[in-house]
Amino acid sequence: MYSVLKGASYILAHTPDMVIHNGTTQTTQRTIDPDSEYLKNLDKSLRSYDECKAYLPNQTYIGNITPDELAGYAQPWYQQKSDYIQREGRFGEIMPEDEFIGLIAICDVFDLVKLESQFAVSVKKKLESHSLIDPKFLSVFDKNFELSEINGFIADEHAEPLYYGGMIVGCIKAAHDIDHSLSAHVIFENLVSKASCVLSLLHLIDKNHIGKEDIEYVIECSEEACGDMNQRGGGNFAKAAAEIAGLVNATGSDIRGFCAGPTHALIHAAAMVKAGTFKHVIVAAGGSTAKLGMNGKDHVGKGIPILEDCVAGFAILVSANDGVSPEINTDIVGRHTVGTGSSPQNVISSLTASALEKAGLKLTDIDKYTVEMQNPDITKPAGAGNVPEANYKMIGALAAMRIEIEKSQLADFVSEHGMVGWAPTQGHIPSGVPYLGFARQELMDKKINRVMVIGKGSLFLGRMTNLFDGVSFVLQQNSGAGQEETVSEDKIRKLIAASLKDFAKHLQEDEG
Amino acid sequence: MAEQYGPENIIVILGAAEGEAAGLAAETVTAGDPTFAGPLAGVQLGLKVYHACEPEIKDEVDSAVYDEQISMMEMVLDVDDIRKEMSTIRDEYCKF
Amino acid sequence: MLKDKKAIIIGDRDGIPGPAIEQCVKTAGAEVVFSSTECFV
Numbered sequence: 310m311y312s313v314l315k316g317a318s319y320i321l322a323h324t325p326d327m328v329i330h331n332g333t334t335q336t337t338q339r340t341i342d343p344d345s346e347y348l349k350n351l352d353k354s355l356r357s358y359d360e361c362k363a364y365l366p367n368q369t370y371i372g373n374i375t376p377d378e379l380a381g382y383a384q385p386w387y388q389q390k391s392d393y394i395q396r397e398g399r400f401g402e403i404m405p406e407d408e409f410i411g412l413i414a415i416c417d418v419f420d421l422v423k424l425e426s427q428f429a430v431s432v433k434k435k436l437e438s439h440s441l442i443d444p445k446f447l448s449v450f451d452k453n454f455e456l457s458e459i460n461g462f463i464a465d466e467h468a469e470p471l472y473y474g475g476m477i478v479g480c481i482k483a484a485h486d487i488d489h490s491l492s493a494h495v496i497f498e499n500l501v502s503k504a505s506c507v508l509s510l511l512h513l514i515d516k517n518h519i520g521k522e523d524i525e526y527v528i529e530c531s532e533e534a535c536g537d538m539n540q541r542g543g544g545n546f547a548k549a550a551a552e553i554a555g556l557v558n559a560t561g562s563d564i565r566g567f568c569a570g571p572t573h574a575l576i577h578a579a580a581m582v583k584a585g586t587f588k589h590v591i592v593a594a595g596g597s598t599a600k601l602g603m604n605g606k607d608h609v610g611k612g613i614p615i616l617e618d619c620v621a622g623f624a625i626l627v628s629a630n631d632g633v634s635p636e637i638n639t640d641i642v643g644r645h646t647v648g649t650g651s652s653p654q655n656v657i658s659s660l661t662a663s664a665l666e667k668a669g670l671k672l673t674d675i676d677k678y679t680v681e682m683q684n685p686d687i688t689k690p691a692g693a694g695n696v697p698e699a700n701y702k703m704i705g706a707l708a709a710m711r712i713e714i715e716k717s718q719l720a721d722f723v724s725e726h727g728m729v730g731w732a733p734t735q736g737h738i739p740s741g742v743p744y745l746g747f748a749r750q751e752l753m754d755k756k757i758n759r760v761m762v763i764g765k766g767s768l769f770l771g772r773m774t775n776l777f778d779g780v781s782f783v784l785q786q787n788s789g790a791g792q793e794e795t796v797s798e799d800k801i802r803k804l805i806a807a808s809l810k811d812f813a814k815h816l817q818e819d820e821g
Numbered sequence: 822m823a824e825q826y827g828p829e830n831i832i833v834i835l836g837a838a839e840g841e842a843a844g845l846a847a848e849t850v851t852a853g854d855p856t857f858a859g860p861l862a863g864v865q866l867g868l869k870v871y872h873a874c875e876p877e878i879k880d881e882v883d884s885a886v887y888d889e890q891i892s893m894m895e896m897v898l899d900v901d902d903i904r905k906e907m908s909t910i911r912d913e914y915c916k917f
Numbered sequence: 918m919l920k921d922k923k924a925i926i927i928g929d930r931d932g933i934p935g936p937a938i939e940q941c942v943k944t945a946g947a948e949v950v951f952s953s954t955e956c957f958v
Contacts, residue, residue, distance in 0.1 A: 650937075692842025703897050769935075830923050831923050834942060835929075836927065836928035836929045881920075883941075
C-alpha cells in the first residue's frame, strides 16, 4: 500500500538585515566595491515587516491565498494592495526578524550566539507569547551581554554581527579558531537553516494532529553543509532540528541534491513508509541566508523593492496509508539519469513522459504539475524569465511533439496543467514542494486526480560534474482501501479461518 | 581569453532564457559590463555574439543534433524577442 | 561563421544549458574553449 501525504507546513522569516549583511550578492559587492551606490541605497529598497506580510505571494506560501486566487491578481504583485496581512496562515507563519534571531539563539546549543541585554529582554517577551515555543528554552535570553562586549567579539574574535533595524543586537561566534568549516560565517548560515527548519517542524506538528513522539524519522534536504574540517558535510541537520522541535523518538539524516533535494527526500520517505520501516517520516528544510537579495541589483536598478527578503522553510509529513490522504505513487517515478544528457527536451522528457508512459499515462492525464514554483515578480526583472511558466511550456511542447496535443493548444495546456509561481528564490524551497499543502486539499476534495511533483537541480554549480539532475513522482487520490491496520487485522483473521477450514476439510478427505 | 585567441577568432554563444537577459549578457561581452561589477568591467571587447536559437547558428549546426538539443526550446522561448535584443546589441557594439 | 572559431558558451539553466550548445556548435566545426551554465534561481 502506498504511503500518503499527511500534512505540510510552510514558514517565512522576514530578515531584511540579513539581506544587507549575509546575502552573497551584497557581501560580494562589499568585497569588490564597498562604496558602490547599490550598497549605499540598499536599505531604501527593503520592505517593512508589514509590507512583507501583505505581499500576496507570501500569503500564498503560508496558505491564506490559493494559487488560483493569486493568479487572479494582476502582476507584478508587489504593486498590488492586499487585504491579507495575517502573520498566521493555514500552513505556518511569517515571523519577524527579532523573533527569528531569538529562535536562532534557542537553536544554538554550543553557546555561540550572544545577544545584547535589552534586545534579549524584548525578544524573550515576544517569544513568551508564541504558542509553539517551549517555555523551557526561554532561559537562553537570561544570559546576555553588553553591546561593548559584543563589539569586542566582532572586532577581536571574527564573530558575525547580528543586526536588527540596522543596529547590532548580538553576534554569532566562530566555533573554532582555525577550522573554516566552523567559522562564524558557516555557523551563522547553519543556525539560520536549522532555526527555519525547526519552525517548520513545529508548525507541521501543530497543524496536523500528530504527536511529537509519533515521528520516527526526519530527512532534512536543504543546501547547507554542517561538519568540521575533517568531515565538512558530516551532518546532521535533521536530528539537530528534531531535537529542538522535541521529536524525541526520531532519528534522521540529510539528503542533498541542490534544488532537487526535496523531491529526492520525498521519494526516500515514501519508500521507507511503504516498506513498513517507519510509519511517520518528515521531510523538512530550512532556508538560506546566502540567497537573500540574490537578484537585488536587478530589483533596485528597476526601482523594485528587494523581494528576496525572507528565509523560508517547509516540512512535509509522509505517513502510512490512512485511507484518506493522497497517495505517493512510487511506481511512477521519473529520473534524470547520467545518460540522459542536458538537452532540455531529454531532461523534461525523462522527468515526465518517460515515467508516465510506463504507467500507461499521457502528459495530459496529470491535472497539475508542480515544478520550480519561483515567484515571477522576483525572476522576471532579473532576466531569468517566468520559471514555472517556462517549465509548463516545456511539458506542453513535449506533449505537442508526442502529438498528445496540437501545437496550437500549448497555451491552454500551460494554463490548465500549470500554476503561477509564488515561492521565494531559496533554491530547494520552490522546487516542487510549495504546492503540496494545497495539492493535499484539492486531491482530498476530489477536485483533481493526479499531481506530478518535479524537482530539478543544477549539480554543475558544485563543480563536481557538468550534469543536471531531477526526479519526479505522482501524487494521486487515495484509492480508499481503508486504514492499513484495521483492514489487515480483519483480513488476516478471515484468511486464517478460511485456511483452517480448508485444512480441516483436507484432513477429513484424507481420512475418508 | 580574448587576448589569447585574438578577439576576431572568438564567437560567444548564449543560452539565456529571455530577451533582456540575452541582451545584457551580449552587452557585457561586446561593450563591457554595464553593471560595472563583473570581471569584464570597463573592457570593450566587441566580440561576435549570438543566441543559440538564432538562425545564424541554427543554419550551421547539424540539423539532427540541433533538433535533439535545442529545437523544443524554440517553442518555449520568445525567439523573436531574443533576436531583436541580440541584433540591437550587435549593431551597436560588435566589431567583428 | 562557426567553422574554426573559438566558441565561448554562456548557457542558462532556464534557457539552453551550456552542454547542449556545446554539442551543437561542435558539429559546425567550432572549438569550445569555455562553457558554463548560469543559474539565477
